[in-house]
Structures are given as C-alpha cells and as structure tokens.
Amino acid sequence: MIARQVLPAVSGVLFGAGLALGGMTNPARIRGFLDVFGQWDPTLAFVMGGALAVMAIAWRFVPRMASPLFETKFSLPDRTDLTPQLVGGAALFGTGWGLAGLCPGPGVAIFIIAPVEALVFTASLLAGMALHRAIARTRTEEPVHARQ
C-alpha cells in the first residue's frame, strides 16, 4: 500500500519544516529557552504549545477509531510505571540537550543545511545509544550468572 511509504515521508517533511520554521534548528534558541536565569528566549514554549494543541486534538480521535487510517492496528506505548531509569535517562538527556542545544529531531533535520554539525551530533547520538544497549545487555546477563 502506497500510503505506508508516503505517510512517514510526509510526516518527516512536515516535522523538519516545523522545527526549522520554529527556530529549533538553531541551538542558540534552545539554549536561550533553557537560560531562564539569563536572557530567556520563550520561543520554544510557543513551539511546544502549537504542537501540543494539535496533538491534544488528535489524541481525542484515537479511542473512537477501530484502527488507524492506513494500518490494521495502533502500536502505542502502554507503560505507566515511573522508574529510576526514566528519570535518570531524562536527566542525562537534559544535560546533553543543554550542553549543545540539540536533541535528536533538530540533529537530523539540519543534515542538509549544516551537514558537518549534523554528522558530528548524530554519530555521537548513535554511539550513546549503542552504549546504552551494551550496558543493558551486561545488566540483564548478571542474574543469569548469579543463578549458576
């Protein structure tokens, strides 16, 4: 079905355009938003507000739909538990976000307009993700050793 390929492409284009239009491809704007004790730049709050307003409406349609428009079922996260990993991970994420003023979305979106910075950031991002996988693997292996 053609929609399966068109949907993510359209979503990606709109997402990248939204980030660029909202100034989120400029790390100085992100750092400006986080600089609440200095020259605060509230632009990111407007970006968040716009995105949340649209998505709050979109979520209201989900319970009324038997399935998504172009797939047979919804594939949505269903966890509700608050864990140390969630909070610790978010704290590490926020620290990196503040250091460079970049998160994964803008890091990918700047691949054409700032290829060197995009490559440096996303390569490091992938390394950080691979590091997490390596740590998670050794941790899940520990109980197995303990039982032997």
Added chain:
Amino acid sequence: MSLPGFPQAAPIEGLAGGVLIGIAAAVMLLGAGRIVGVSGIVGRAFRINASDLPMPSAWLFLAGMPAGAAAIYWIKGGLEAEFASIPMMIAAGLLVGLGARMGSGCTSGHGVCGVSRLSQRSIVATATFIAAGIATVAVLGMIA
C-alpha cells in the same frame, strides 16, 4: 512580531512551527497508529533498538526531516544557527543518545506525543529533562 520584554523571541513563527510539528505527529498517529519519537526512529534505522516500525518507514521519515528543514531554509533565504564547539557537540550527543534510550524517549516522543496524551511517564520525563537542561545552561553560564 516580537514579544514585549523578550526582543529575541519569535512567538508567531514558533507557534506556526509547533503547529506543523503537531500535524506531522498527528499524521503518524491517526494514519499509521504510531508515536513520532525521533530518537526511537533513529535507533530503529540503525538497528540499535528493537521496534516493529518497518525499516523503510524509519528511513523515509528521517529523509523527510532535512528536506522539510531545507525547504524552510530556501523559502526564508537562510536560517540562523549558532552551534556549540565540536567537542561539546560530541559530549552532548553521547549524553542525549544514552539518556534517550535509558529514559525511553526524547523531546518528540515524550515532550510532544506523550505530554499531549497526558502520559505520566512523559510528563515526568519532560519536566526532568527541561530541569536538567536549565541547570546545565546555568552551570555553563557560571564557568564560561
């Protein structure tokens, strides 16, 4: 248009950009029944995290993003961008990648999709990464 008291803010463009991001996420939610979490999609594209998102979908989404940003760059005749140093971006990328996987999401998955769904995990994660970001920028400001 500028915001009184905040000469550097771009509220109208910010709001318009945010609406586009919301529509992008709504297209995937209502069309494909999925959350748009960029860190998850990147991890999926490089086979780092397990996901049932089809590989072509992941790559088409990731290819679309720079195209959309480049279109705005071209329409506006340029975009301001002020980057951190290369070593700083490497350290930041490592932390963001590690933290996004450990915390099950990033600014898009938790911040946009999860918060709008009123997911308590996403609200806690978003509040935490904003607080950590504020603290980081404050500390950088003190030592710079």
